[in-house]
Amino acid sequence: MTDFLALHAEIIITLVKIVLLLFIVLTVNAYLTWFERKVVAHMQTRWGPHRVGPHGLLQPLADGAKFLLKEDPTPEGVDKFTYFLAPLMALTLALTSIAILPFGPNPIHIFGRDIFLGIVDLNIGILALFAITALSVYGAALAGWSSNSKYPLLGGLRSSAQMISYELALTMSVVGVLLMAGSFSLRDIINAQAAHPERGILGWNVFPQILGFLCFFTAATAETNRIPFDLAEAESELVAGFHTEYASFKFAMFFIAEYTSMITISALCSIMFFGGWLSPFPASWTFAHYLPSAILIPFGLWVIWDGIRYETIFGRIILPGVGAVMALIGALLIVFPFINEFIQGPFWLLGKILFFLFFYVWMRGTLPRFRYDQLMSFGWKLLLPVSLANVVITAVVIMVRGH
Amino acid sequence: MNAPLIIFFVLAAIAIMGAVNLILQSHPIHCALSLIVVMVALAGLYLLMGAEFVAAVQIIVYGGAIMVLFVFVIMLLNAGAEERTNISRLAGIAGLPLAIVLMGFIAAAVAQSTDRVQAAAQLGAPAPTKALAGLLFQEFVYPFELTSFLILVAILGAIVLAQREKN
Numbered sequence: 001m002t003d004f005l006a007l008h009a010e011i012i013i014t015l016v017k018i019v020l021l022l023f024i025v026l027t028v029n030a031y032l033t034w035f036e037r038k039v040v041a042h043m044q045t046r047w048g049p050h051r052v053g054p055h056g057l058l059q060p061l062a063d064g065a066k067f068l069l070k071e072d073p074t075p076e077g078v079d080k081f082t083y084f085l086a087p088l089m090a091l092t093l094a095l096t097s098i099a100i101l102p103f104g105p106n107p108i109h110i111f112g113r114d115i116f117l118g119i120v121d122l123n124i125g126i127l128a129l130f131a132i133t134a135l136s137v138y139g140a141a142l143a144g145w146s147s148n149s150k151y152p153l154l155g156g157l158r159s160s161a162q163m164i165s166y167e168l169a170l171t172m173s174v175v176g177v178l179l180m181a182g183s184f185s186l187r188d189i190i191n192a193q194a195a196h197p198e199r200g201i202l203g204w205n206v207f208p209q210i211l212g213f214l215c216f217f218t219a220a221t222a223e224t225n226r227i228p229f230d231l232a233e234a235e236s237e238l239v240a241g242f243h244t245e246y247a248s249f250k251f252a253m254f255f256i257a258e259y260t261s262m263i264t265i266s267a268l269c270s271i272m273f274f275g276g277w278l279s280p281f282p283a284s285w286t287f288a289h290y291l292p293s294a295i296l297i298p299f300g301l302w303v304i305w306d307g308i309r310y311e312t313i314f315g316r317i318i319l320p321g322v323g324a325v326m327a328l329i330g331a332l333l334i335v336f337p338f339i340n341e342f343i344q345g346p347f348w349l350l351g352k353i354l355f356f357l358f359f360y361v362w363m364r365g366t367l368p369r370f371r372y373d374q375l376m377s378f379g380w381k382l383l384l385p386v387s388l389a390n391v392v393i394t395a396v397v398i399m400v401r402g403h
Numbered sequence: 404m405n406a407p408l409i410i411f412f413v414l415a416a417i418a419i420m421g422a423v424n425l426i427l428q429s430h431p432i433h434c435a436l437s438l439i440v441v442m443v444a445l446a447g448l449y450l451l452m453g454a455e456f457v458a459a460v461q462i463i464v465y466g467g468a469i470m471v472l473f474v475f476v477i478m479l480l481n482a483g484a485e486e487r488t489n490i491s492r493l494a495g496i497a498g499l500p501l502a503i504v505l506m507g508f509i510a511a512a513v514a515q516s517t518d519r520v521q522a523a524a525q526l527g528a529p530a531p532t533k534a535l536a537g538l539l540f541q542e543f544v545y546p547f548e549l550t551s552f553l554i555l556v557a558i559l560g561a562i563v564l565a566q567r568e569k570n
Contacts, residue, residue, distance in 0.1 A: 082432065124532065127459035131446075134467025138439070141471070145432060145478050153478065160475040164468065171463075184532060 030060035043365035072248035082146035087253035090139025094257035125186040137163035147245035155241030159232035166222040169383035173215035176394035190276035197283035266356030277345030300327030418444035
């Protein structure tokens with residue numbers, strides 16, 4: 001048994017990591033829907049979900065059960081194979097892209113092995129991500145086509161046209177970052193931003209590459225089909241766009257795919273332009289390392305206090321329990337500095353990802369949808385030239401400085 | 404039979420099955436899907452040989468951009484399933500023998516150089532993208548620029564043709 005474990009350790013570790021990451025990502029996805037509904041609701045002075053559990057915290061569970069239990073009719077005249085393939089493809093590709101992201105700088109030492117946070121660390125990390133993104137358009141396009149219905153077809157057409165238009169700008173906008181890092185690997189891109197630890201936030205790519213960042217974020221929003229670029233599923237025009245004819249769990253698969261790609265894009269923004277796991281503070285500010293504790297302990301105490309006010313089991317027992325665990329972790333981080341050091345990288349990366357996810361929701365609560373011709377001219381006439389200019393400027397500056 | 408060889412044969416089989424399916428399918432969208440399978444399987448073969456960059460570009464350019472355009476056009480034209488026709492007489496008389504001859508040549512070439520097939524199935528060390536960039540932009544910079552000029556001419560031609568139709 002031990003021989004077997006030792007022989008196949010790499011494969012076993014990778015499988016365990018995949019299962020863990022899938023579990024985390026799917027849970028985060030579920031609570032992202034809750035987060036989105038809650039934030040948008042508060043922006044529109046509503047309460048959002050608040051019936052199922054305290055603060056509506058059990059709403060994702062109820063939604064999940066509903067998705068699984070609903071009737072799943074297959075409409076007449078659909079192209080069966082493609083109709084079933086489309087949601088599967090969307091979900092698989094979205095989940096695959098998560099595997100390429102690195103989540104922390106230092107490996108965990110366990111059973112005498114170094115286990116890095118993240119499933120694979122590819123030399124061509126960013127290119128592999130773009131390859132997956134390039135394929136993921138087929139989910140929407142094929143769903144629209146195979147449904148054999150007018151609105152989904154229009155949605156699928158829009159989706160593929162939008163993808164062709166914005167993919168170019170998306171790829172060109174990161175070239176500046178790649179030139180500065182001299183590598184395609186996401187880990188190298190972050191390490192290149194850590195070249196001057198005393199500068200902290202000023203060393204991040206976002207300052208020299210502000211044009212690249214704006215182009216990237218806009219194009220990436222278009223690639224994930226989010227507002228203001230969600231013409232492929234514009235409710236007011238196309239019912240629900242490419243997934244009109246999908247019900248039950250196949251519909252949920254499209255949603256999980258969309259939220260997963262939101263997470264991927266947020267992580268990419270953080271890694272390429274906002275220093276990934278680097279702290280925004282200069283390296284000499286060691287007191288900043290207590291920030292995770294300073295957030296976790298008060299938040300945990302608040303969750304305990306908040307939970308006690310409820311009369312349900314979830315409120316009275318589970319919420320204070322979760323709060324106590326949070327406060328305890330915060331306290332442990334102060335007691336054991338080496339765990340605190342280890343947690344810094346993932347803490348900042350997750351914080352930045354959360355910020356970008358909030359930004360996505362914020363945009364949804366604020367911006368109106370583009371008109372179709374505006375979408376096209378914006379992509380071709382503004383984003384593409386600006387990102388090309390960014391490449392030229394970056395290359396010239398790097399050459400003049402003599403790297 | 405080592406692991407890379409097995410992966411090589413699996414990928415090659417997928418590519419060939421995709422290509423055969425591309426011909427056999429009657430609906431354009433299914434043909435396009437089969438072609439995507441071929442492209443991705445080829446990317447897998449490149450990856451097996453250690454050409455990471457080429458594999459990624461193969462998927463981005465062929466699997467992504469070009470095939471999305473194909474699918475887009477098929478959807479836009481709302482092309483239905485093709486009708487089966489009898490094989491044309493020319494293809495029946497000249498095509499089949501030529502195909503057999505071609506297969507023979509390929510089989511002979513493969514049989515003669517088993518080491519090359521072995522080489523194709525070898526697990527190549529990942530080639531650094533920097534070396535590729537050096538080849539493209541330093542050693543073969545003139546052919547590279549000429550090719551890009553050719554593509555530019557083709558793009559201009561496409562624009563001119565599209566504009567003429569509008570007028």
